[in-house]
Amino acid sequence: xxxxxxxxxxxxxxxxxxxxxxxxxxxxxxxxxxxxxxxxxxxxxxxxxxxxxxxxxxxxxxxxxxxxxxxxxxxxxxxxxxxxxxxxxxxxxxxxxxxxxxxxxxxxxxxxxxxxxxxxxxxxxxxxxxxxxxxxxxxxxxxxxxxxxxxxxxxxxxxxxxxxxxxxxxxxxxxxxxxxxxxxxxxxxxxxxxxxxxxxxxxxxxxxxxxxxxxxxxxxxxxx
Amino acid sequence: xxxxxxxxxxxxxxxxxxxxxxxxxxxxxxxxxxxxxxxxxxxxxxxxxxxxxxxxxxxxxxxxxxxxxxxxxxxxxxxxxxxxxxxxxxxxxxxxxxxxxxxxxxxxxxxxx
Numbered sequence: 001x002x003x004x005x006x007x008x009x010x011x012x013x014x015x016x017x018x019x020x021x022x023x024x025x026x027x028x029x030x031x032x033x034x035x036x037x038x039x040x041x042x043x044x045x046x047x048x049x050x051x052x053x054x055x056x057x058x059x060x061x062x063x064x065x066x067x068x069x070x071x072x073x074x075x076x077x078x079x080x081x082x083x084x085x086x087x088x089x090x091x092x093x094x095x096x097x098x099x100x101x102x103x104x105x106x107x108x109x110x111x112x113x114x115x116x117x118x119x120x121x122x123x124x125x126x127x128x129x130x131x132x133x134x135x136x137x138x139x140x141x142x143x144x145x146x147x148x149x150x151x152x153x154x155x156x157x158x159x160x161x162x163x164x165x166x167x168x169x170x171x172x173x174x175x176x177x178x179x180x181x182x183x184x185x186x187x188x189x190x191x192x193x194x195x196x197x198x199x200x201x202x203x204x205x206x207x208x209x210x211x212x213x214x215x216x217x218x219x220x221x222x223x224x
Numbered sequence: 225x226x227x228x229x230x231x232x233x234x235x236x237x238x239x240x241x242x243x244x245x246x247x248x249x250x251x252x253x254x255x256x257x258x259x260x261x262x263x264x265x266x267x268x269x270x271x272x273x274x275x276x277x278x279x280x281x282x283x284x285x286x287x288x289x290x291x292x293x294x295x296x297x298x299x300x301x302x303x304x305x306x307x308x309x310x311x312x313x314x315x316x317x318x319x320x321x322x323x324x325x326x327x328x329x330x331x332x333x334x335x336x337x
Contacts (some may be wrong), residue, residue, distance in 0.1 A: 001335055002245065003334070004336060005332075006241055008330055009329065011233070125264055129262070131226075152311075159323065162233050166296045188318075189322075
């Protein structure tokens with residue numbers, strides 16, 4: 001019997017494809033945001049609001065990741081320059097998007113005509129934390145009905161986030177969500193994180209979020 | 225839930241390394257998995273048994289060395305094992321902490337013949 005030293009990261013295959021995606025995006029001056037949350041936190045609604053508010057300012061495309069169905073792609077279809085739906089039910093991972101899935105989706109997109117890609121990950125606070133896709137920024141949405149303890153229960157996804165959105169602020173009078181405690185938990189894990197309080201339903205706070213995206217996309221080299 | 229893709233990578237790496245060493249059989253794969261990495265060893269072994277079928281890695285045992293979580297306090301630099309779900313520093317009670325150890329997931333070595 002012989003022992004072979006290996007010391008190789010098991011996620012390296014994904015990370016290599018992610019770097020390739022990132023290079024392709026950068027060559028075309030496309031800025032990409034990976035939006036992650038539990039199911040029902042409001043990823044699609046926020047994407048719709050963002051598409052409406054930034055219309056005319058950026059050419060935007062959406063990649064929708066879901067286990068099954070084209071429900072989300074249909075919702076955003078008329079508002080984005082391009083939409084690609086990824087269904088993960090027959091893929092090695094059904095619980096998260098992976099870099100290889102984004103690589104194929106990018107092949108179907110007119111990258112020369114796009115400034116910003118909003119990637120809606122599969123609703124899940126565990127698996128998407130492990131896979132980078134080649135995105136420039138990672139955003140996590142938490143919504144008031146989920147409770148303020150999510151950063152304590154699912155720390156990894158919050159530790160790597162560039163921004164955290166507290167959504168459904170319009171429900172504040174009806175649910176017990178301690179915004180200050182939630183903010184304390186996140187900034188303890190991740191002091192540089194940007195936190196936005198908003199409601200996709202009423203539009204409260206969306207303006208600030210959209211200015212952040214616009215600033216980040218311009219700084220990150222988007223075409224306009 | 226996300227162990228299948230990860231196990232595919234483990235099989236691919238093991239087969240590549242075994243091929244380089246001209247091994248006829250992989251006996252054991254030694255993996256290092258951090259406590260916070262969120263991968264379930266039993267689940268990885270289950271997928272491994274199916275994915276390695278009819279390869280030189282068929283029948284190999286996966287050995288998992290678990291790395292306990294260790295956190296580092298950003299305020300007083302104390303390194304500590306989390307005692308509660310709040311991850312508070314036992315020395316200064318600070319809540320600004322970073323993960324020092326516990327996110328690893330790598331193949332340390334293979335035993336082949």
